[in-house]
Amino acid sequence: MSESPAHNGVRERTQDEQELGEETTERQDVCPECGGDVRTDSEHGETVCRDCGLVIEEDSIDRGPEWRAFDSAERDQKSRVGAPTTNMMHDKGLSTNIGWQNKDAYGRSLSSEQRQKMQRLRTWNERFRTRDSKERNLKQALGEIDRMASALGLPQNVRETASVIYRRALDENLLPGRSIEGVATSALYAAARMAGSPRSLDEMAVVSRVEKMELTRTYRYVVRELNLEVQPADPEQYLPRFVSDLDLSEETERRARELIVRARDAGLLSGKSPVGLAAAAVYAGALLTNEKVTQSEVGNVANVSEVTIRNRYKELLEAEDVPA
Incomplete structure (x- = not known):
């Protein structure tokens, strides 16, 4: 069956549009x-004739959202534009910034009068972004959380969790009588433990602007008041970081993990610092695999004393039935 001229015309026009990368509007x-009448089948991305079934257009682009909504409230909640919202910014990333470049949309420099006007707009924009004490509090605290997380090498999910914990503490009025830095550090410490990337109190105190004693008190208060489910730190969670910082082999990490598992089965982990146990396990694992590392090097990475490593690694080897 030969195609009609009208049919050939449609096919040629479609091919030309595909070659030029243009869209049929x-x-x-x-x-x-x-x-006959035509209809658009959005499910299959085709435009077809109701009468004869001719496929006029195929592989059409779906310009709708990738999500589905079943009522107006859900549609408003899922609808978005621009960058995703984040709890790490005091305004959740929904505000607008005025660029610091004194140029217009075409790249031309602004006149002195326009520059002064833009500077006034930037000033007032910043004032409106932090127009009350709560917003200023959040801006300072979330900046501290991001700074400390960067210094400790914590991932994005830990920072988000810490931001949520701090927002809860602020909403429940836990800040009076305590420093912003103390609560922010406590939130980050709790978030790191909840995400399985714990850091020791000594490490937190190094990057924080509060003393270790104040950090300990504030952390216990925040966890108790917010009913956070923070499990005790597992020594195994520290092993990958210590082994990586010391540039040791995977075999050493495996042996260290085995030592901790044996010690747990023997009931030797109760009441002991998980950081000290992890450091001792790394040192003992290096001895068993004939890798050269000193107690001082392990202690510097784990921020524990050589005495702690010496006492703990002997206990770990005894649980393994290996002579120290």
């Missing part, structure tokens, strides 16, 4: 083959 309401 005109709506075709009439079938070029039989003159």
Whole structure:
């Protein structure tokens, strides 16, 4: 069956549009083959004729959202534009910043009068972004959380969790009588433990602006008041970081993990610092695999004393039935 000229015309026009990378913007309401009505099948991405079944257009681009909504409230909640929202910014990333470049949309420099006007707008924009004490509090605290997390090498999910914990503490009025830095550090410490990337109190105190004693008190208060489910730190969670910082082999990490598992089965982990146990396990694992590392090097990485490593690694080897 030979195709009609009208049909050939549609096919040639479609091929030209595909070669040029252009999109068909005109709506075709009439079938070029039989003159029947056409409809758009969004499920299959096709435009077909209701009467003869001719596929007029295929592989059309779906310009709608990738999510589905079943009522207006859900649609408003899922609808978004621009960058995703984040709890790490005091305004959740929804505000607008005025660029610091004194240029217009075409890249031309602004006049002195326009520069002064833009500077006034930037000033007032910043004032409106932090127009009350709560917003200023959040801006300072979330900046501290991001700074400390960067210094400790904590991932994005830990920072988000710490931001949520601090927001809860602020909403429940836990800040009076305590420093912003103390609560922010406590939130980050709790978030790191909850995410399985714990850091010791000594490490937190190094990057924080509060003393270790104040950090300990504030952390216990925040966990108790917010009912956070923070499990005791597992020594195994420290092993990958210590082994990586000391540039040891995977075999050493495996042996260290085995030592901790044996010690746990023997009941030797109760009441002992998980950081000290992890450091001792790394040192003992290096001895068992004939890798050269000193107690001082392990202690510097784990921020524990050589005495702690010496006492703990002997206990770990005894649980393994290996002579120290």
